[in-house]
Amino acid sequence: MNIVKTIARLDFSNLWLLLKLSIAHLGYLWPTFEATKECMQVSSEHFGRKHYQNGQANAFRHALWNVLIAKSCARKKEKLKNALDWTKKITDWHEKAFFSKSLPMTMDYHNNAVGRWLFETNSRYSKEEFITNLLVLTAKATQITKESNLELYKNQLVYITNDH
Numbered sequence: 001m002n003i004v005k006t007i008a009r010l011d012f013s014n015l016w017l018l019l020k021l022s023i024a025h026l027g028y029l030w031p032t033f034e035a036t037k038e039c040m041q042v043s044s045e046h047f048g049r050k051h052y053q054n055g056q057a058n059a060f061r062h063a064l065w066n067v068l069i070a071k072s073c074a075r076k077k078e079k080l081k082n083a084l085d086w087t088k089k090i091t092d093w094h095e096k097a098f099f100s101k102s103l104p105m106t107m108d109y110h111n112n113a114v115g116r117w118l119f120e121t122n123s124r125y126s127k128e129e130f131i132t133n134l135l136v137l138t139a140k141a142t143q144i145t146k147e148s149n150l151e152l153y154k155n156q157l158v159y160i161t162n163d164h
Contacts, residue, residue, distance in 0.1 A: 021089060021090060021093060025086050025089075025090075027073075028073045028083075028086045028090075031069070031072035031073050031075070032069050032072065032073065032086075032090055034072060035065070035068035035069040035071070035072040035073075036065065036068075036069070038068055039061060039064050039065040039068050040061075042064060042131060043057065043060060043061040043064065046060070046131075046135070047060065047061075053161060054104050054107065054159060054160040054161045055159045055160070055161050055162055056138050056139075056141045056157070056159045056162075057138070058107075058108075058111075058159060059107070059111045059138060059141050059157040059158060059159045060134055060135070060137075060138040060157070062091075062108050062111035062112050062115065063111050063112070063114045063115035063118065063134050063137070063157060064115060064130070064131065064134055065091065065112070065115065066087050066091055066112045066113075066114075066115030066116045066119065067115045067116075067118055067119045067130045067134070068127070068130075069083075069086075069087045069090065069091070070083045070084050070087045070115075070116060070119040070120075070123075071083075071119060071123075071127070071130070073086055073087065074119075074123065080120065080123055084116055084119070084120060087116055087119075088112070088113075088116060091112045092109070092112075095108050095109060095112075103144075103146055103160060104160060106150065107144065107158055107159065107160055110150050110153070110158055111157055111158065114137070114155055114156065114157055115134075117155050118130065118133060118134070118137075118155075134157075137156065137157045138157055140156065140157070141156065141157035141158060141159050142156060142157070142158050142159075143158070143159055143160065143161075143162070144158045144159070144160060145160075
């Protein structure tokens, strides 16, 4: 993960939003960066490069990313809510800044929320327990289409394409 190349892909408005978010949450920047690196490593260990597609592996990665950011940031603050609020803000920003296709973005927002829900309801889990639970949720993930009502899949992972 090359942070310089990633930032270079941003237009001015998204770079400005990132700067504002970062200044308001300085204590969360390093834990978020570390959680992101760890998420990519774990996702690659379990799924190879499939987590870059829009299948079940991608659903796993997005949920895990939110779990790991919240877990890392919750150690820095007393309030779990603050860590969860930050996790939502930074992952929502990421989706808006880097992606524009409607259905994949909708899927990512949904799976991000599943990760935050899993962390909020099981905040004392170890990283390994979260991974185990997410692997189970991944195996049960539901394929969606443009017409899918995501309210029907609350707290369930969703995906668009098969990982084959």
